[in-house]
Amino acid sequence: MQIIEHQELSAAQASITFSSIPQTFTDLLIVTSLRDSGSTNGWTNAYIRPNGLSTNLSTRVLYGFSSTVGSFSDTFIYHETVGGGSSANTFSNSSIYIANYTASAAKSISVDTSTANNGGNAINAIVAGLWNSTAAITSLSLVAEVGNFVQYSSATLYGITKGSDGTTVVS
Amino acid sequence: MPTNTYTPLATISLTGTDSEIVFSNIPNTYRDLIIIASGQSTAANANILARFNSDSGSNYSWVYMGGDGSSTFSGSSSGTSGDWGNFPNAQSVSVFQIMDYSATDKHKTTLVRSNTASTYAIAYAERWASTTAITSISLTISGSGNSFASGTILSLYGVIA
């Protein structure tokens, strides 16, 4: 697993973009710590946009907040940020795993997304995502649904490369 | 002294269908194994089944929770293979974390995240009731005649501890 790029915002910004992603890895892992500038006491969406696109995306979600659980599907990939009306200095904690991001096949995505909030509700969700495109992912944007991502919001992009140790056999 | 880890051990990229994928000769020098399965099977309603060390006894059990897009569900079961989650004939990615696989003082726990955007998002906790160190892992698709589809990639990584 190898760091590609880490971004931590020095000022509020509507999105975080990893551009010119090297095409030399097998999978991508992104970990995110986000907070928006809105007034929601809870969470809002942080849209995942492969190659900056909002089309051909789908999601299926199991979520729980407070004492409520549910499941839904939609045409974006579910991934949360802490809303700006939540307890101060609190950011989300999520991981996004994108398999075979350079393949000429649809891209499957696994997301575990959690928020926290000392003054209100927080949410956990496990997410199955899909970008139904045969294009390689060359950039990835995280876009705030509400306002901007605030200062200190961060996202870190890693590349993971498959291979062999010369000992283990697979058949 | 920090030690770099998350080491690629083996990988297979299918150029045709395959009914069984076996990782064998797994060294015992790591602590955890991680398998990434990306692709699909040949069946509309199918799961990945797992066996360790060719054990076909009733030594596998699991608990799971998931969402199908409208309802939540949770269940538990046991059998002669571990049920490692939905892997239908639609693009999917599954992450399997086999914890303490080389330990000989405990049963083996595997944490599973199974993701198919057109069907389910599911998490599992699995147990193989054996204290034997894992040296091989067999993965198949549930249902008679079903296989991993061409284009599916399965990769194994080792994590030291």
Add this chain to the structure above:
Amino acid sequence: MLIPLGILAASGVSAGSFDLLESQVLTGTASSVTFSSLSTYASTYQHLQLRIVTRMGGTGGAKSNLLRFNGISTSSYKSQFLLGNGSAVSSFSGSGTNIFLGIGGNLATSNRFGAAVIDILDPFETTKIKVTRSLGGEAASELTLISGLWNSTAAVSSITLIPETADYQIGSRFSLYGIKAA
């Protein structure tokens, strides 16, 4: 053939960003396990990950692994659970003197352990409340995705893991990993 690090560096490829920092495997029972002096890692690592496989004393129902930062045992923690118990999915929260991480095994069944993977993002930053995300479970009982909050912006200097009941048993394993961002 091992590739010398110098060649990797010259090619612009780092040697990898996921490092084992410390690991403890119990050879006797323990009432807690602590990773301390973590500030020594602050200049190199951006994130931390714990990987634990645990068994506790007692034979009753499922009991949790608990976490405290910096030895703080005041009521400054909060956890939000997404839980599957084999029958239904539930969600609930709780506040108290620990973060919950998911359950371990116990003495009810031989060799029964539970496991969890815990991600702690930006633990050394003093601009953020500390938030954990834990995926874990034990097949005979339940599994959970839990978010945890420690209501402090202090940099993490230690992590203590505590069994909710009795002591951690022999064979319980606690491994701390650092994840670089440069």
